[in-house]
Amino acid sequence: MRLDDFGQSSNVRNRRGEGGSRMGSGGAGLMFVLIRMVMSRFGIGGLVVLGIGFFALQAIGINPLSSGGGTQRASAPQTSQYDQLVGAVLLSTENVFTEVFREEGIGDYPEPVLNLFAGRVTTRGCGSATSAVGPFYCPADSQVYIDTSFFDELGQRFGAPGDFAQAYVIAHEVGHHIQNVTGISDQVRRQQASARSEADRNEYSVRLELMADCLAGVWAGRTQIQLDPGDIREALGAAAAIGDDTLQRRSGGRVVPDSFTHGTSEQRQRWFTTGYRARDISACDTLGTDQL
Ligand SMILES: [Zn+2]
Structure with missing residues (x-):
């Protein structure tokens, strides 16, 4: 097949790398540990502060659940x-x-x-x-x-x-x-x-x-x-x-x-x-x- 000047479909989705759970459950697990820790030390008041902090970070464009620790990971798909x-x-x-x-x-x-x-x-x-x-x-x-x-x-x-x-x-x-x-x-x-x-x-x-x-x-x-x-x-x-x-x-x-x-x-x-x-x-x- 001569593919050189043949175009590309716009319907291909590269979903390699989605198989792992680095971001999803990893981040959620971390969040759960954090909530338990704050609850045990500071009670419900601490949890409210944690929640406000979470939304404040999201509001300025940082996702606290991503494992990149703030910045969006520039992941190049395989x-x-x-x-x-x-x-x-x-x-x-x-x-x-x-x-x-x-x-x-x-x-x-x-x-x-x-x-x-x-x-x-x-x-x-x-x-x-x-x-x-x-x-x-x-x-x-x-x-x-x-x-x-x-x-x-x-x-x-x-x-x-x-x-x-x-x-x-x-x-x-x-x-x-x-x-x-x-x-x-x-x-x-x-x-x-x-x-x-x-x-x-x-x-x-x-x-x-x-x-x-x-x-x-x-x-x-x-x-x-x-x-x-x-x-x-x-x-x-x-x-x-x-x-x-x-x-x-x-x-x-x-x-x-x-x-x-x-x-x-x-x-x-x-x-x-x-x-x-x-x-x-x-x-x-x-x-x-x-x-x-
Ligand atoms: Zn078949």
Whole structure:
């Protein structure tokens, strides 16, 4: 991918460094100790003085609870080598799907926020999560969450290196956003709720995942980012590497199709390719087809 003169999305939030509790609970804990100390020595009168002092400090712009001890800490958020790629790919998905939504008469494309985190993140709608779950989309807050160390893992552990492998992962999560804002995820959840067996419920999940792969393919087919030879192969490599059959084989288990929730490597590659060639989301009807 040639990213040099491609812009950056304004919807990326760098939330690395929020995982710790240096300021929040640390400051509150200190405050609690202080209150107890003042109460025991000076009674309620002392507490009132402490309270006045607290608000006086805040009034002149100093936060007594911050561990910086008065001045606002000039914290530079952690960045990574992947941040430019994430911003560019997200911007490109915004351009592509704004266009697609208009063409299809769906309306305005509501751009998702993409959160970068390190280690652990508290989402607005899906509780807290660690990097162990991998990149994910939270339908309740319509946001994407990615710990970019997953991209290292993708290259090293799953054998799928390359910038376009990473781009595919981002576009796949955006695919889940599209399913959410168009009501497809809700529809599938209702069907799952009335499904007779675990295998049937799983099949619905597989169909959703393969649709997200296909939507990622549509993006790849339409992106204005200049691709390099081999980029599509990188995306296909990632799709194969994180297919359920491959993951299960790697983890030492037998391959049991009924427990698949993402689709096999072959299916994931095929649906990505379908979207890539068609450049049209109507090609991504994984819910209506007999042939997954
Ligand atoms: Zn997915």
